[in-house]
Amino acid sequence: MPYFDAASAAPLHPVARQALLAALDEGWADPARLYREGRRARMLLDAAREAAAEAVGCRPDELVFTPSGTRAVHAGISGALAGRRRVGDRLVVSAVEHSSVLHAGEAHTAAGGTVTEVPVGRSGAVDPEVFAAALDSRTALACLQSANHEVGTEQPVAEVAEACRAAGVPLLVDAAQSLGWGPVPEGWSLLAASAHKWGGPAGVGLLAVRKGVRFAPQGPADERESGRAPGFENLPAIVAAAASLRAVRAExxxxxxxxxxxxxxxxxxxxxxxxxxxxxxxxxxxxxxxxxxxxxxxxxxxxxxxxxxxxxxxxxxxxxxxxxxxxxxxxxxxxxxxxxxxxxxxxxxxxxxxxxxxxxxxxxxxxxxxxxxGAPEPAAAPGGSEALVVDSLGKRCPIPVIELAKVIGRVPVGGTVTVLSDDEAARLDIPAWCEMRGQEYVGEEPSPKGGTAYLVRRVS
Amino acid sequence: MPYFDAASAAPLHPVARQALLAALDEGWADPARLYREGRRARMLLDAAREAAAEAVGCRPDELVFTPSGTRAVHAGISGALAGRRRVGDRLVVSAVEHSSVLHAGEAHTAAGGTVTEVPVGRSGAVDPEVFAAALDSRTALACLQSANHEVGTEQPVAEVAEACRAAGVPLLVDAAQSLGWGPVPEGWSLLAASAHKWGGPAGVGLLAVRKGVRFAPQGPADERESGRAPGFENLPAIVAAAASLRAVRAExxxxxxxxxxxxxxxxxxxxxxxxxxxxxxxxxxxxxxxxxxxxxxxxxxxxxxxxxxxxxxxxxxxxxxxxxxxxxxxxxxxxxxxxxxxxxxxxxxxxxxxxxxxxxxxxxxxxxxxxxxGAPEPAAAPGGSEALVVDSLGKRCPIPVIELAKVIGRVPVGGTVTVLSDDEAARLDIPAWCEMRGQEYVGEEPSPKGGTAYLVRRVS
CATH class of the missing domain: 3.90.1150.10 (Aspartate Aminotransferase, domain 1)
Structure with a gap:
């Protein structure tokens, strides 16, 4: 039964499983305690941090474990924004970041900050020059994923990191999708990742913050994990996560x-x-x-x-x-x-x-x-009127595009089809269909009958 | 090798271990996905939620899993305070709450809110009437632990819950120390707990919020766990936590x-x-x-x-x-x-x-x-001057109390000993020593030599 959704979660790596079982016996105590069970737990935690830091390419004291990749992103963004509050309140992110980044951006906006989304091309990558142009003297933080979680496109992290360095803006890299495959290119200031993407257990993320990056953890204080990740450490899972990262990197x-x-x-x-x-x-x-x-x-x-x-x-x-x-x-x-x-x-x-x-x-x-x-057959005899209107109101994806495709052949080249639709997917899919089919997407306007009218001109 | 620190963390219960192993195989996928691995994970999550809710005494849709007890407390307090922002900004807590509650209170104060600490008696319990008197029309939330984590004293939760009900104030009960022993008395509005205190794994807390309690989750949005606990669910550990809670309750x-x-x-x-x-x-x-x-x-x-x-x-x-x-x-x-x-x-x-x-x-x-x-021998011959000064500046606990005990016999009944100390523990321990020894603690004043002067009168 082939499971083809590793980008969501992967089964536990055998090495992670073994490490988890050992750490359940050896690492259940509070690593903050002074007695032998506590000291043993502390040693396991320190060793896991060293292994993870080596894989990330940072110092152990720059890295903390969080309860998930999402929490790592949230803590990293809020801490970095607060640490540079005096510089400004602008957050710059790519338009294709993971929802955890975009949600952190929405929280920033709700608190009075500004978020700028850098657009991407049809491949899903940002243009480093466009990203650089979005940075200014009031930018507190920039975020760019190492690779996209939905389409796999790698982002030009090294080039964007260089632009951030030149602008004096710290760069947070969400490396959730790529960390198991290798280290992120040099130049990042903060890095977040998630263990269950690399065959580690759920319940473990990591956040690395380079020395010298201004960082002010938000939310209630806590003594654990350098004050950056409150709550009792999920130690057996942390040990398993670090072991798994090392194992997948070797392969x-x-x-x-x-x-x-x-x-x-x-x-x-x-x-x-x-x-x-x-x-x-x-x-x-x-x-x-x-x-x-x-x-x-x-x-x-x-x-x-x-x-x-x-x-x-x-x-x-x-x-x-x-x-x-x-x-x-x-x-x-x-x-x-x-x-x-x-x-x-x-x-x-x-x-x-x-x-x-x-x-x-x-x-x-x-x-x-x-x-x-009832999808259309490829090609149909041309002819008929110069302008057709297709009423797809109340119909959901893929119906509006199907109806467009069915009638385009009925108008002559130069004629138009107007699709009325109140389905949000149509706004994306009708232009995308035109691109695929070599037809001209003219534009949209509000439809007098409700929804939106999408205008397409037949050119081939 | 007897481990006597179960209030910090307990070794994994055998039932939890078994459940964890099974859930590592069956519950690693994303419960939000529609394919079979996702549906299986969703079923495990739902079953764990039902089991935990039954043990807590609430409806499954009132309970979410968090990454730790600390995170449950933080999310519960910030969400309840925000939900009742229009009522007022006062938070009432007992003075002996867990640090996670007090830290959430500090964050509330830093954001402009007010925190009132209800004092406790020498047994560690709050007086329900004193707690009730602290509630007013601007109180957004009250917090009371079910039992104290350091001295074991049970709090009068039922009486305080009744007072909160009468005042129209929701009550958050931190049940971390007691939930494994039995349900919290009726009347709470929010309840937080931590699995590794009842033989469950680290990485799991729970937060229950009664229907009808105004609650506005803080921080970035997330679709998981009713929007109250962002990040990928720590599912195998959640399954183990619920199994363990059921098992310890049976025993x-x-x-x-x-x-x-x-x-x-x-x-x-x-x-x-x-x-x-x-x-x-x-x-x-x-x-x-x-x-x-x-x-x-x-x-x-x-x-x-x-x-x-x-x-x-x-x-x-x-x-x-x-x-x-x-x-x-x-x-x-x-x-x-x-x-x-x-x-x-x-x-x-x-x-x-x-x-x-x-x-x-x-x-x-x-x-x-x-x-x-060099602790003092019990009893020494009286006599000597009427007033002695002991300079313990720069010396740490237990030295200041030892030096006080050594000289008290050298002043006659009615005479005084002044202890100069800059150790924070002395402020608590000198009066406590007087109470234990039947001597009179007169009070403290700033010492001209730095630190504090503690005045003790010999009465026996």
Whole structure:
């Protein structure tokens, strides 16, 4: 039963399991106590911190363990912003950061601060020059992920770090997706990560803050973890997390090479096997194990369900799989199709057979979902009126795009189709469909019947 | 090697270990995902929540899991204060709450709020009428522990809850020390606890918020745990925590009875075996497994070290064992002796033999520490001048009290001894010594030589 969602969570690494079991026996006591059980716990904690710091590339006293990657990000951002309050209240982040970063930004805005989102290109990467231009003398902190969690694109961290250095702005790197594969390029000021992404247990994140970076922990004081992560240390899990990080790093180069080959197979074969697919994310500067594609005229939730029935666990950034019924902010920022979105992230040890079986099944599953929605046949005889209006109000993704595709052939080249829709996914997917199909997206305006009117001109 | 510090942390309960191992295999995936591994994780999370809610005595949707008891307290206090911001900004807490509560109070004060500490009597308990009198129409929240973590005294939670209800003020109960022994009396609005105190793993706390209590989670938003505990759920540990709570509750009545007998043995025998000892905390309304006593003329850290060498792990509220060199705020609020303080908290399964060996060793260890410090012999011939001054400036606990005890016999009844000291422990321990010795503590004033002058009148 192949599990293809390693970017969400990975099963516990055997080394982590072993370390966890040992530390449950040896490391349950309070490391702040002076008696032997406490001293033993302290030694385990110190050793785990040293191992993690070595993998991160920092000093042990620069690194604390937090209860999760999310908490590491929250503590890192709030502490760095407070530490540089006198400099200014501007936070600069990329538009495709993890929700923990964006939520910390919303909290900053609610408290009266300013957040600037740096846009990304269609590959999902920021342009270092655009990022640099967003930095100014009132910028307290900049945040950039090492690699994107939804599309796998690596960010130009070294170049952005250099720009931050030149501007005198500390850079927080969310390394959650990449730390298991290798260290983050030099130049960061703060770094956050999450153990269950690298085969460690849940309940452990890490936050590194370089010496010299102004940092004022927020929230109630606490003596543990240098005052940066309140509460009793989750010691057995910390020990397991550090052991796992060391173990996956030892295997990282070979496994990355192998998984990169499997992902390349998916990148190449999916568009060959399935018509009307867009593979998104940078094809070269990317995580080794992650690939994302979107299928026109497909409902993401239904496709996930079909894949799950066949034993494949994947995730999706389609609006129908989100509780808010909006497409992933990452796909939106990239301006790529969100309907029928599938993220495949391979855990270590995934076999070529698993990938081949996935490629074998996918075309049939996509086809059956499309049949169910009545997706258009490719090409239809032209002719008919110059301007058509399609009323898709009240209909959800992928219906508005399907209806657009069905009628575009009925207007002559130069004619227009107006799609009325109140589905949030349409705002992203209609322009993305035009891009894929070589049609012209003219723009949107409020529809007199409610919702939005999207205007498309047939050019081919 | 008897471990007598269960109030800090307890070894993992065998049931917790078993549940943890099973959940590492079955519950590593993201419970928010729709595929089978995610659904399985969601089922485990739901089942753990139901089990914990049953033990707490609340509805499952009133309870969230947090990364620690400290985080549960922090989130509970900040959320409740924010939820009732329009009512007022007053927080009422007992003076002997856990540091996590007091630190949350300090954060509230730093943000412009007001904190009122309700004093306790010499037993460590608040007087419900005094607590009630502290509540007013601008009180947003009251906090009271179920039982004290340092001296074991149970608080009158039911009476205080009734007073809070009458005043329309929500009551947060920190049940960290007692939840394994049984549910908290009815009437609370919020409840916080910590799994590693009941044989569960580290990394899990719980926060229950009754329906109808106004609550506004603070900090960055997050979709997990009803928005009250951000970050990926520490699921295997949560499963283990719930299993352990159920298991210890099944054994609680019998084990409480047994440990209560062992603690009674310590409460009775220590003052018989060791001269100049004060056993503190309520002798009846108390936790079953915890007893605290203080030994005059003894340095707490040295005594802990001697006990550790003999294989006994205990903790202490003496100033010398604290990083700030101040005595425990609990002992201070109770006005009891802090020097030579020893807290014994027995884990489940402690044997009578362990306790007997402790009682056998203790007198010799206390005696040898006293010899090292040159503690006074009991009684000395009276006579000499009417007023003596002892300069203990620059000397740490227990020296100032030892020097006072050495010279009190040299002034006649009615005469005075003035002790000059700049040790923070003296402020608590000199009055406590007077109380124990039946001498009159007159008061303190700034000393012209620096530090404080403590005036004692000999009356017996």
């Amino acid at each position: 990282a180069a070979a496994e990355a090479e192998r998984l990169r080959g499997l992902v390349d197979r998916i990148r190449v074969r999916v568009p060959e096997l399935v018509p009307d697919v867009e593979v998104v994310g940078d094809p070269v500067r990317r995580l080794p194990h992650l690939v994302t594609f979107s299928c026109l005229y497909v409902d993401g939730e239904t496709l996930l369900h079909e894949l799950d029935r066949e034993g494949f666990s994947v995730s999706s950034g389609s609006s129908c799989t989100s509780s808010t019924l909006t497409p992933s902010h990452v796909l939106r920022a990239m301006g790529v199709l969100s309907e029928g979105n599938v993220r495949v992230s391979l855990p270590a040890g995934t076999t070529g057979q698993d990938v081949d079986r996935f490629l074998e099944l996918l075309p049939g599953l996509v086809g059956s979902v499309r049949d169910r929605f | 609680a009545a019998a084990e409480a009875e047994r440990l209560r007998g062992l603690v009674d043995r310590i409460r009775v025998r220590v003052p018989e075996l060791v001269p100049d000892v004060e056993v503190v905390g309520d002798p009846v309304r108390r936790l079953p497994h915890l007893v605290t006593f203080s030994c005059l003329y003894v340095d707490g850290e040295t005594l802990l070290h001697e006990l550790d060498r003999e294989g006994f792990s205990v903790s202490s509220g003496s100033s010398c064992t604290s990083s700030t060199l101040t005595p425990s705020h609990v002992l201070r609020a109770m006005g009891v002796l802090s020097e030579g303080n020893v807290r014994v908290s027995l884990p489940a399964g402690t044997t009578g033999q362990d306790v007997d060996r402790f009682l056998e060793l203790l007198p010799g260890l206390v005696g040898s520490v006293r010899d090292r410090f």
